[in-house]
Amino acid sequence: MEPNIQTGYESEKPASKHRKLALGLSVIPGVGQFYNRQILKGLIFLILCGAFIVAFADMISLGLWGLVTLGTDVKYDHSIFLLVKGIISLLVILLGVFVYAYNLYDAYQNGKKRDLGNKLNSVREQYRTLVDSGFPYLMISPGFFLLLFVVIFPIIFVVLLSFTNYDLYHSPPAKLVDWIGIQNYIDIFKLDIWRQTFFSVLSWTIIWTFVATTLQVALGVFLAVLVNQKDLMFKKTIRTVFILPWAIPAFVSILVFAGMFNETVGTINEDILSAFGMNIHWMTDPFWTRFALILIQGWLGFPFVFAMTTGVLQSIPDELYEAADVDGASIFQKFKSITLPLILYATAPILITQYTFNFNNFNVIFLFNGGGPAVPNQNAGGTDILISWIYELTMTSAQYGKAAAITMMLSLIVISVAIWQFRKTRSFQEEDMM
């Protein structure tokens, strides 16, 4: 919403050079504004700048020193505190740069106005614009600051942590932490135990994501089509029961399943499989644990797809099917050419979020069997996916640096998928978005 009034004058070469001068003078914040005879604004910039230097100079220099060295003396320096302070200093600097840049921009714009012979805003007008254009910032700021501290700050922290050797043996206050460049990443790909674990966890994560999600999607779509048949009775009751697994909090269901699949006392082995003379090692054989996990996720995940697909199906006009009937289409043909494309068209974006959800589905993996059973030659359990492995590395073996490096790789995957997906969705292509 930039005002485009000046565009008509753009081709004329103004004689005066106020904009360049104002810009140059504003290297010292506020002076450019004085030059433009906006005394009050200039004063505000000058005072802000002075206050910034006085208030933050010590903190910033200490913060940057800490960020670069991570401490030099074990007795006085706590590397992680220094890292935290360093990040805060960086954010403060960023804020300063932002205000400074605005100061330059403002001086330049007003200088340009003078060059073009336009009148500058009076103090009263400036105040109005400030209130008007400041209002959205004011409204966003509470949410933004919270986001900064509990979401963005941790992300920066993880990024930096992945370049340090922070682990059990380099742990403040007894030891200092050091920058080690990309050594963590190299280790993960070079050291045998890490490489093997990483690739086995990664491949299971991918298999898990695709098989479990596809199962829940296929089941959900299939059941929705099945229940949507015109001559089927008790639709409402059936739908309520089918939604039930979604209604029960997932952590409860998963823990209940962990009980059901218990090898010695669980009902699956005791009551159901024993009737066929079978006894499966659900919790100690990686293959069967994986198998059980996929089934459980199918149980947990299909109701959402079911509910969504039902919504789509109810909006498909009957005429389409009637026309198909006239043409003599079979049930299968109708499904393939009418139902399925419409469902997929309407639900594709949400289906993709189902995949990314399962990619990071910590709850089901951890609560069912703690990522286990243990597997020889690797430091992750047989059903650990990346996120649960990261949890183990952080909480049990205190491998913070490595865990951070793996988090980085995981986030990279998720973000690429996210960007790829959202470039395709409508809202992103709206004109006011791009």
Added chain:
Amino acid sequence: MKNQKILKLTLSYSFILIMFAVILYPVIWIVGSSFNPGDSLSSSKLIPENASLVHYKSLFNLEESDYLLWYWNTLKICSITMVLSVTMVCLTGYSFSRYRFVGRKNGLLTFLILQMIPNFAALIAIYVLALTTGLLDTHFALILVYTGGAIPMNTWLMKGYIDSIPRELDESARMDGAGHFRIFIQIVMPLAKPIVAVVSLFTFITPFTDFILARVLLRSEEKFTLAVGLYDLIADQFGNEFTKFAAGSVLIAIPISILFLSLQKYFVSGLTAGGTKG
């Protein structure tokens, strides 16, 4: 033709019945276990012979178990998270929808990406930060993290909905001399009630069902939430307190399921909007 129809229906009903069994078996089993008088899993029967309420009673006895505390903690954390998130999301969603300001586009893009990274991906950082700031084992830290995590996705939901409220309404109010804040509170927000309901539901349920963050941040048993407490109940010595765990599960599942089933259409509409709109 008629035979074919009967065959089709029979097949459909039999498949539905199989699914009913698969869905309801765990439910019946856990309810049955919760009424079993014994402690362990091995002695429990699907339909107990001498049903007893002993486990429910012991859960309600504060000297014997922290269950009621966990319930209270969870409700407290969820409610505060909900109120805080809804307030902030209304503010951010409204600004992003109604104003054009420098940084808007990048802000929206950042929210979009942040929404895709689950906030527990940075759990190392959250843990280490909580440790260094002394916020470990406090509900305050948990509420902050939940609220921050709820902002990006729900802001998109809110923005999408407010986009659909005609701007002419605010403009005519502005003509009548209403200020920014008045338009927000008195004109737009009343019309956005449905999405406020959806966001409230989401921001209440998400902390309720979260396990990982609560597990990472909470240390002492009397501060646990239900998810962590319930896990603890069976993780230590599997099966020994299973029937008590079963009773605890039933007491969580029933109210939440009822709440969920009665408000289900909001969930579907919210999630659908969230997916297609961003």
